Amino acid sequence: xxxxxxxxxxxxxxxxxxxxxxxxxxxxxxxxxxxxxxxxxxxxxxxxxxxxxxxxxxxxxxxxxxxxxxxxxxxxxxxxxxxxxxxxxxxxxxxxxxxxxxxxxxxxxxxxxxxxxxxxxxxxxxxxxxxxxxxxxxxxxxxxxxxxxxxxxxxxxxxxxxxxxxxxxxxxxxxxxxxxxxxxxxxxxxxxxxxxxxxxxxxxxxxxxxxxxxxxxxxxxxxxxxxxxxxxxxxxxxxxxxxxxxxxxxxxxxxxxxxxxxxxxxxxxxxxxxxxxxxxxxxx
Amino acid sequence: xxxxxxxxxxxxxxxxxxxxxxxxxxxxxxxxxxxxxxxxxxxxxxxxxxxxxxxxxxxxxxxxxxxxxxxxxxxxxxxxxxxxxxxxxxxxxxxxxxxxxxxxxxxxxxxxxxxxxxxxxxxxxxxxxxxxxxxxxxxxxxxxxxxxxxxxxxxxxxxxxxxxxxxxxxxxxxxxxxxxxxxxxxxxxxxxxxxxxxxxxxxxxxxxxxxxxxxxxxxxxxxxxxxxxxxxxxxxxxxxxxxxxxxxxxxxxxxxxxxxxxxxxxxxxxxxxxxxxxxxxxxxxxxx
Numbered sequence: 001x002x003x004x005x006x007x008x009x010x011x012x013x014x015x016x017x018x019x020x021x022x023x024x025x026x027x028x029x030x031x032x033x034x035x036x037x038x039x040x041x042x043x044x045x046x047x048x049x050x051x052x053x054x055x056x057x058x059x060x061x062x063x064x065x066x067x068x069x070x071x072x073x074x075x076x077x078x079x080x081x082x083x084x085x086x087x088x089x090x091x092x093x094x095x096x097x098x099x100x101x102x103x104x105x106x107x108x109x110x111x112x113x114x115x116x117x118x119x120x121x122x123x124x125x126x127x128x129x130x131x132x133x134x135x136x137x138x139x140x141x142x143x144x145x146x147x148x149x150x151x152x153x154x155x156x157x158x159x160x161x162x163x164x165x166x167x168x169x170x171x172x173x174x175x176x177x178x179x180x181x182x183x184x185x186x187x188x189x190x191x192x193x194x195x196x197x198x199x200x201x202x203x204x205x206x207x208x209x210x211x212x213x214x215x216x217x218x219x220x221x222x223x224x225x226x227x228x229x230x231x232x233x234x235x236x237x238x239x240x241x242x243x244x245x246x247x248x249x250x251x252x253x254x255x256x257x258x259x260x261x262x263x264x265x266x267x268x269x270x271x272x273x274x275x276x277x278x279x280x281x282x283x284x
Numbered sequence: 285x286x287x288x289x290x291x292x293x294x295x296x297x298x299x300x301x302x303x304x305x306x307x308x309x310x311x312x313x314x315x316x317x318x319x320x321x322x323x324x325x326x327x328x329x330x331x332x333x334x335x336x337x338x339x340x341x342x343x344x345x346x347x348x349x350x351x352x353x354x355x356x357x358x359x360x361x362x363x364x365x366x367x368x369x370x371x372x373x374x375x376x377x378x379x380x381x382x383x384x385x386x387x388x389x390x391x392x393x394x395x396x397x398x399x400x401x402x403x404x405x406x407x408x409x410x411x412x413x414x415x416x417x418x419x420x421x422x423x424x425x426x427x428x429x430x431x432x433x434x435x436x437x438x439x440x441x442x443x444x445x446x447x448x449x450x451x452x453x454x455x456x457x458x459x460x461x462x463x464x465x466x467x468x469x470x471x472x473x474x475x476x477x478x479x480x481x482x483x484x485x486x487x488x489x490x491x492x493x494x495x496x497x498x499x500x501x502x503x504x505x506x507x508x509x510x511x512x513x514x515x516x517x518x519x520x521x522x523x524x525x526x527x528x529x530x531x532x533x534x535x536x537x538x539x540x541x542x543x544x545x546x547x548x549x550x551x552x553x554x555x556x557x558x559x560x561x562x563x564x565x566x567x568x569x570x571x572x
Binding site for chain 1: 518522525526528529531532533534535536539540542543544546547549550551
């Protein structure tokens with residue numbers, strides 16, 4: 001089977017490699033062709049050309065507008081992909097945008113799944129991503145063998161857009177937990193207590209979490225080099241708040257954490273790790 | 285002056301009326317034809333489209349709901365405009381959107397100014413609105429005689445978009461102000477203290493504000509009729525929060541307040557005055 005892949009960043013590149021190693025013939029397109037260097041793949045000139053060659057196309061790129069341009073723009077996937085082929089968008093974008101793009105593709109008989117992922121760069125490298133899919137369940141079953149190459153927990157959430165809603169929920173919980181860890185670390189050190197000891201003690205109790213493990217460790221070590229760049233969480237929080245607004249659902253904690261992310265951006269730490277929320281607290 | 289007025293809602297209708305009373309030659313346009321009738325009876329001409337309304341005018345004024353509406357109306361104006369026309373939008377929209385519309389209109393030879401208002405329906409009727417203008421000195425000078433028919437405190441804040449920035453700042457202060465007064469009243473009541481007396485005491489000190497005085501009184505009267513509808517305040521705070529997101533600006537108080545208004549809209553209080561945030565607080569703390 002021929003598989004297309006667009007978006008060869010920190011997440012996309014290891015994901016594409018897993019597919020290639022599993023025996024799928026890989027076709028790629030990149031805005032900067034250099035990002036495809038060293039990949040055992042055929043480089044295509046446009047998304048449309050890639051679409052013409054492939055039965056299944058993956059995208060994992062930054063914004064709703066980027067996905068829209070690659071899928072629907074001039075020389076976009078919609079101009080090349082055949083009826084009954086499948087676009088799997090692993091980007092984190094607005095649920096509305098996902099639904100809109102899926103509807104346009106459906107007019108040409110092209111299927112789309114929104115399939116955002118959680119697990120970060122390490123999860124992409126280890127092929128242990130959590131994948132939350134929205135779209136036709138039968139289509140998901142068709143492409144499940146490909147997704148099995150990328151992740152361990154693949155859940156069909158519901159119709160088109162539902163995967164993005166789940167991802168928004170994921171980001172709300174995760175980044176709020178990072179802020180909680182940062183505040184706890186800040187309180188500990190401001191009280192003259194060893195953060196590392198606090199973190200060690202908490203790991204055995206009810207406050208234990210993956211975020212405390214991973215991000216807490218970065219905070220203790222003051223290692224703010226990105227894992228996942230904080231600017232991406234900042235972007236995601238814009239989407240979450242917009243979705244909450246459209247639903248008329250109050251999200252006071254999310255809104256408050258979003259302001260800490262705004263401050264983080266203002267400090268110029270957008271390309272650092274979100275553990276930098278600790279440094280925002282230290283500025284106050 | 286020959287003035288076209290576009291958009292005749294709760295605010296636009298009395299504003300246009302004040303221009304007619306000020307002796308200006310006014311042509312109106314509104315999406316719903318019936319809303320033009322009272323203005324025609326008061327002496328206005330009517331037009332079938334924004335483009336037609338803009339023909340041969342010295343000034344165009346718009347008062348519509350949201351940025352896409354302003355952009356659409358102004359596209360029409362650009363078609364009908366003679367070079368040098370000044371167009372003043374008095375709607376509340378995002379500063380970035382106002383700047384973009386200004387650029388688009390400049391290409392068509394129209395000098396665009398953003399001039400949102402504060403003061404509500406009461407101020408619009410009385411001609412006592414606060415007007416915050418952003419645009420060129422020339423546009424401000426040209427529009428000023430018309431603005432003086434509609435408002436009292438008229439400030440040229442700065443370049444294109446600056447009026448909307450001032451309006452967003454106004455909504456931060458009024459949004460948090462309304463919530464602050466409501467929280468103070470909820471606090472007093474939960475402590476078993478008479479809110480009327482609390483308001484009276486506070487009016488003499490540093491907590492004095494117009495909001496404590498007038499909005500506070502309406503809270504005590506439990507008069508939640510708009511006024512200024514909560515969904516509109518929610519919309520305005522969304523402009524604030526989106527702009528803060530884009531700029532990387534930490535606004536914790538505004539964020540918390542925006543969520544309260546979001547909850548009001550979500551729970552069916554959108555058409556009530558924003559002081560109904562008191563009812564939301566009472567519900568959350570079991571004070572109903």
